[in-house]
Amino acid sequence: MSEAMTRRRPKESSAASAEPAPPLAILFELSHRCPLQCPYCSNPLALERARGELDTAAWMRVLDEANDLGVLQVHFSGGEPTVRKDLEDLVAHAARLGLYTNLITSGVLIDRARLERLAEAGLDHLQLSIQDSDPAEADRIGGYTGGHERKMALAAWVEEIGLALTVNAPVHRHNLERLEDIIELALSLGAGRLEVAHVQYYGWGLKNRAALLPTRAQLERATKIVEAARERLKGTMVFDYVVPDYYARRPKACMGGWARQFINVTPSGQVMPCHAAETIPGLDFDNVKDRPLSEIWRESQAFTRFRGTAWMPEPCQSCDQREIDWGGCRCQALAIAGDAAATDPACARSSDHEALLALAEAESHAPAPAFAYRRFSAAD
Ligand code: SF4
């Protein structure tokens, strides 16, 4: 994603400014449909069916509105975005507008002809998720037989066609022991960037936390491996490393700060500051069918509720980190402290921090339960 960060960027507004600076990026969750069933999927537990998805004209209009708002990057995601037959049209429209286009995909539904069509439509970058370096384990984790092989084929076509490739590797208790192999695999696929992302515990990840959470020793080993590989592969492959907050002393600036850089549009058109925000009670989400995107960005209650620093409780309110981490993650505060407006329990200054550490130690050392695979329920 960072290639696009160097392109036109409007001036940042201060936290206190009434008019927020434009968002950097918009995530289009085109569909919740996906052939895989990853137990850490960030989609909500209640998935949107195809009949609830926005139509092509609506997504096109949102692209226009995002461009007018000053957005620089559009990330086509899901679920699996390639289930949408109009993906090429959307990519072409975004490219015409001058937006940087990124496809975030499981890679199992794209054949070479479609990839060529997407490249011709103006796709700038493809982000391919892999579940493991071991094919059988990868298919077990993703709940999709033959998926790993298809991903390997796609990566080869991406290289042949000349698209920029990021490999996205979510890591957890079931694949961390093969982290060196995962790095070698990404290298062999020609990835310019590898995202080693410890699973984040929202959505399906939270539901499967006891099955996925690594021990502190596993995390420390992984961090050493990534640091050594980053040094060794300087100039060849860039690393993004996302750690699990459960062993941290300070939270990360989740989403770059609430409603500061990102907009997320769900398959049905709901607009959210992050993909897990739906879990927070008391937030009112506007829909692109009812309100222009610029108005939602400026005024929607879900965006203004935790934007800036005024909402913060102590100790955040008087903390010198408050405009660095923006108070961490609201969804995590809700999940652990039971209050989305609380200090993120990942912070050592939070009164819930010790409880978070104790939970992590206990869960990560207990036998892992079976996965609750991500899938539609009869009620969805
Ligand atoms: S995390 Fe897995 S199940 Fe969820 S959208 Fe991505 S590939 Fe599909």
Ligand code: SF4
């Ligand atoms: S007290 Fe709040 S602002 Fe300060 S480091 Fe912790 S979470 Fe960040």
